[in-house]
Amino acid sequence: MRHKINPILQILAIIYHILIFLPIAIIITITASISIIILLPIAGNAKWGTYPAMLWARALCALSLVRVKIQGNENIDPKASYIFVANHQSIYDIPLVYGWLNNNFKWIMKKELRRLPVIGKTCELMGHIFIDRSHPMRAKQSLEVAKKNLKQGESSIFLFPEGTRTRNGKIQRFKRGAFTIARDLHLPIVPVTIIGAYDALPKGLNYITPGTIQMIIHSPVDTTHLNDENLNEMVDKVKNTIESKL
Numbered sequence: 001m002r003h004k005i006n007p008i009l010q011i012l013a014i015i016y017h018i019l020i021f022l023p024i025a026i027i028i029t030i031t032a033s034i035s036i037i038i039l040l041p042i043a044g045n046a047k048w049g050t051y052p053a054m055l056w057a058r059a060l061c062a063l064s065l066v067r068v069k070i071q072g073n074e075n076i077d078p079k080a081s082y083i084f085v086a087n088h089q090s091i092y093d094i095p096l097v098y099g100w101l102n103n104n105f106k107w108i109m110k111k112e113l114r115r116l117p118v119i120g121k122t123c124e125l126m127g128h129i130f131i132d133r134s135h136p137m138r139a140k141q142s143l144e145v146a147k148k149n150l151k152q153g154e155s156s157i158f159l160f161p162e163g164t165r166t167r168n169g170k171i172q173r174f175k176r177g178a179f180t181i182a183r184d185l186h187l188p189i190v191p192v193t194i195i196g197a198y199d200a201l202p203k204g205l206n207y208i209t210p211g212t213i214q215m216i217i218h219s220p221v222d223t224t225h226l227n228d229e230n231l232n233e234m235v236d237k238v239k240n241t242i243e244s245k246l
Contacts, residue, residue, distance in 0.1 A: 057099030072217030188220035
């Protein structure tokens with residue numbers, strides 16, 4: 001459950017959010033997006049597909065008065081390909097991962113985000129994969145695109161196997177999409193635990209509560225022998241690893 005905060009601090013947080021955070025956040029978001037749109041075709045995806053996004057994410061967290069703690073980046077190779085899976089606590093999971101995960105990755109994200117002004121086009125140029133969760137066949141086609149990119153050595157992919165943000169802070173059932181990709185390509189799965197993002201900005205709340213967000217990057221899980229028979233066992237294993245730190 002979300003911690004209760006002092007009513008006075010709550011009022012101050014709302015005022016800060018409206019008068020300071022929102023105007024500056026809009027400016028830095030547009031600036032980062034335009035930088036990527038202009039420079040990505042020139043400098044290449046490896047650098048400009050991640051660097052401006054990292055700066056945007058770190059600036060956004062600092063502006064939100066959110067402290068970030070990272071544990072486990074030494075467990076991954078920045079140049080290797082992985083299937084990252086994490087629990088989904090709030091929209092603050094996005095800047096947390098963008099800002100501090102030391103790997104060039106692509107999101108698999110819901111198709112509705114493509115319609116966002118500037119941001120949707122930026123994500124498309126960066127090579128992120130949009131998925132139609134309401135249409136199983138189109139969702140499967142999107143996952144096939146992700147697998148094709150991984151076969152060509154184009155970075156890693158990052159998914160939230162719950163499919164949507166938690167409404168109560170508790171971890172939800174994991175879908176199997178990320179694990180079927182790992183099964184087909186035999187890429188390591190990296191469980192990621194996110195802590196505190198729900199307290200900072202739970203689903204349905206329109207202002208940020210200052211605090212600390214933590215990301216724990218667990219050791220990669222080998223998928224060499226992953227198949228249809230033990231797929232559910234792998235889903236449970238990764239979910240339990242993530243949940244063990246919550």
